[in-house]
Amino acid sequence: KQNLVYLHIDMDAFKLMKELRVNYDQEVHYLPKVTGLVFIESTVRISAKCRDAKVEDLWSLTSFFGYSTQTFVLAVNLLDRFLAMMRIQPKHLSCVSLSCLHMAAKVTEEECNLTPTDELIRIGQCRFTVSDLARMEKIVTEKLNFKSKAVTALTFLHLYHEIALSKETLSLEKLEAQLKACLCRIAFSKAKPSVLALALLRQEIEALQWEDMLEVAYYIQAHLKIANVELMLWSERVAQCLSDYASPECSKPNHRRLQWIVSRRTAQNLHSYRSVPELPTIPEGCWDESESEDSCEDMMSSGEESLSSSLGSDAEGSFFPPHLRRQKQRQYLFA
Known part of the structure; x- marks a missing residue:
């Protein structure tokens, strides 16, 4: 009987x-183009700062609607791949990011839990129509040849956690929260998902000072033939990122849904009909580095507001970006 148990474990x-x-061999097909990411970091058209702000908004929305980490990670993957491939105007960035979130939710969430499109646009405080969002989803789907899945760092994080012998000691919830914190920085979009997930796993194992578990990490690294130099590079970047998000409640992330406290005027605007100007035609060309670049501020001048400016007192989750946590100090009173 004992031999049968060991056989079952081995199988x-x-x-x-x-x-x-299998996932390691497929991950290359779901990576953003590095040249596109580098261009984003060096331009002011859709700068790294603008991209990171939109990812933080996606984090806020997934928390608000109670969506899973899988939805958030897939949405960020779609967003990065699209931005690294296509040339878009800053005024279209909100539509692109919300489209990616809606596409991801339709794949990962139960149909009964999906937020209606019009409500998604209202809560996102975006100035485009349901038809605009549908057109953008079609463009993103066609350009990325998106069907129903993507291999992401979360894919590997779940597999690594499953392979670990003492999973109860390694909090998957905490590892997921740490991954979300990293994805709020475009630099981590350059990392291979398998490497980023392993860097997160090693970071947590080293924090626990668990030598036996470190052997598991070494075994995974050897199995996937991940170079030491590559793993150490991303491990250092992960450590720096997590130190920026350090909190006494680090091991117990706050997963409460966000609650917004807004003024009466804002509430009326959110729940009343408002005319929405149709967006200009979306250019479908690829990156052209020779073109003149618009300022990131153009995105804000078009009337799109960052969600973080509307967050209420529940934006204090352990891994929320600092500027979201600082919003806790603000009070939004009814007029």
Whole structure:
């Protein structure tokens, strides 16, 4: 009987390692173009700062609607791949990011939990129509050849956690929260998902000072043939990022849905009909580095407001970006 138990464990481990290898071979097909990411970091048209702000907004929305980490990570993956491939105007960025979130939610969430499109646009405080969002989703789907899945760092994080022998000690919830914090910075979009997930796992194991678990991480690294130099590079960047988000409640992220406290005027605007000007035709060309670049401020001048400016007192989750946590100090009183 004991031999049968060991055989069962070995078979499960074999299946997990096989699945790990399959995803490792496929991850290259879901990576943003590095040249596109580098261009974003060096331009002011859609700058890294603008991109990161939109990802933080997506984080706020997924928390507000109670969406899963899988939805957030997939939405960020779609957004980065699209931005790294296509040339878009700053005024279209909100439509693109919300489209990516809606597409991701339709894949990962139960249909009964999906937020209606018009409500998604209202809560997102965006000035485009349901038809605009539908057109943008079609463009993103066609350009990325998106069907129903993507191999992301979360894919590997779940597999690594499953392979770990003592999963109860390694909090998957905490690892997911740390991954979300990293994804709020465009620099981490350059990392291979398998490497980023392993860097997060090692960071947590080292924090626990658990030598036995470190052997598991070494085994995974050897199985996937991840170079030490590459892993150490991203481990250092992960450590720096997480230190920026350090909090006494680090091991117990706050997963309460966000609650907005807004003025009466804002509430009326959110719940009343408002005319929405149709967006200009969306250019479908690829990056052209020779073109003149618009300022990031153009995005804000078009009337789009960052969600973080509307967050209420519940934006104090352990891994929320600092500027969202500082919003806790503001009070939004009814007029």
